[in-house]
Amino acid sequence: MKTVLMALLGFFALITTGRGQSPSFGSGLHRSVEDFRNHRLTLAVDCKTATHKLRFHEFNGKPYLTVIHGGKPYQVAKDSLFGYRDCDGVEYRFASGNQHYPILNPGKAILLYKVEQPAVGKNPGYVHLFFSTTAAAPIQPLTLLAAKKAFPNNHRFHDLLDAQIQNGDLTAYDAMHHMTKLNWLLRQSQAATVSH
Template sequence: MKTFLIILLGCLLQVGAAHAQTSQGNSGLYRTAADFRQRRLTLPGNCKTDGHRLRLHEFLSRPYLTVVHHGQEYRVAKDTLFGFRDCDGREFRFTAGKQYYPILNPQEEILLYKVEQAAVGKNPGYVRRYFSASAEAPVLPLTLQNVKNAFPGNRKFQELLDAQCKQESDMTAFDASHGMTMVNWLLKRSREPGTGR
């Protein structure tokens, strides 16, 4: 009975995700990090009008995803892609393990990711934050030391991080006056003329 309920819950989540994916906006795949930076989608489609759909097959853990594009179905191996944009306009990045990470700040240099798992039964759930120094760089756990290590030649950036970020969540805070996350604002400041060493 427990197994049946878990399978049923998974199916309902899959249906809910499929419905959300067909409810708004453009969707498509990013083949490379360069495509992501240039906002160049492969198999793009408008989920509201084109009958465009993106299926991740995460419940079945398949190594590919399926895109329905102008009535044609395409299967694409996840490990050949940088990521994708879903029909809600959210952007995601794949990693070597075929897991995908939601990108919180796709327009910025240092990309931030937040992975959440809701509590289910005895499992308490979690929130994990990650980053990559660029779209090409590997995804790493977001720690102050990892960010500093990603920019070994920028001592000013390391000093600004130490001065401004007492905990990891300080780096992900959005600086509304500058229109970017704190970690990216500090990186930008470290590169301004007269601020480096």
């Protein structure tokens, strides 16, 4: 089964957009971290002129997703993909038990993820925040301590976090620098290290 899925992924490489990069309004699958970093999509569509359907099979726990592309169904193992982009331009990453995590800040050093579950009936909703130090690094819960542990030797970063993140909001956006405060502080700590 895995061999068949890998062969299909090779075939999908032929179906990707001709320029190697998808337009920002495209939707499709990212086969690898490199595809994500280079904005390459497999089974891509131009959302202005075409549609496709992604079925995640979340309720029955299947380890693959089904893509209806050009009227044909394709089944792709979730663990063989980095993630996907939807027609709203939101990027997602597959990890831990085939769950997909929305990426809040694609293209930044520290990626932030926000998983929301709305309230249903008597079950209260929730918001869980996660991060990864790179697109290839494991996803972990976002806490001040976890951010410090992710960069154990960057004491300048630890000090900046303690000084700047007083209300605990590690996802706060720094409008001046067009990135989250967490990424800005990391950049500042690395610049200070290089200058010494």
